[in-house]
Amino acid sequence: DKIRELPHPHFSKFTKPYIKGRKLLVVNRKDVFSDAHNILFDAEFLSIAVASNVYSTEDYWELTIGEEKICETIYTKELPESVSMGNSFGIVYPVAANTRIKFDFHNVSGITKQVWYNLKFLR
Numbered sequence: 001d002k003i004r005e006l007p008h009p010h011f012s013k014f015t016k017p018y019i020k021g022r023k024l025l026v027v028n029r030k031d032v033f034s035d036a037h038n039i040l041f042d043a044e045f046l047s048i049a050v051a052s053n054v055y056s057t058e059d060y061w062e063l064t065i066g067e068e069k070i071c072e073t074i075y076t077k078e079l080p081e082s083v084s085m086g087n088s089f090g091i092v093y094p095v096a097a098n099t100r101i102k103f104d105f106h107n108v109s110g111i112t113k114q115v116w117y118n119l120k121f122l123r
Contacts, residue, residue: 012044012092014122021118026105028112035117036102043121044092045070048103050117051080056109061117064102065095092122 026033048063048071055078063071070093071083085091095101105115 012122014042014044014092016123018043018121018123019118020121021116022103024103024105024115024117026107026113026115028110029107030110031107033105033107033115034102036100038098038100039095039121041097041123043095043123045085045095046092046120046122047082047084048117048119049080049082050074050076050115052076052113052115054111054113055079056111058108060106060108061115062104062106064100064104065093066099095121 020037020039022035022037024033024035045065050061052059055076057075057078060073060075061071062069062073074081074083085093101119103117107113
């Protein structure tokens with residue numbers, strides 16, 4: 001299969017899917033609300049999906065993996081959203097074991113809401 005001959009990061013070195021769901025309570029103040037955790041194994045990041053029970057076009061979110069900001073100033077669009085790495089063949093972003101993953105939600109609107117996000121990896 002020619003696609004499997006593509007060099008990394010165009011094709012994954014890992015084959016097991018892993019999706020981690022997280023939830024963040026954002027209260028009624030204009031502030032940045034953060035959620036961070038470490039991924040405990042070597043993996044490859046594929047995508048993030050974000051949803052909220054209340055949307056405001058002023059609000060935005062960001063994702064940092066290790067020291068790299070992967071998603072910056074992604075404004076909410078009144079519907080759930082997914083951001084994937086790369087093109088139609090996909091790009092994988094290597095993540096070493098014990099790397100910190102940080103999600104920041106900028107509540108510019110100051111409205112209370114629940115924010116859910118799913119991180120999709122291969123391991």
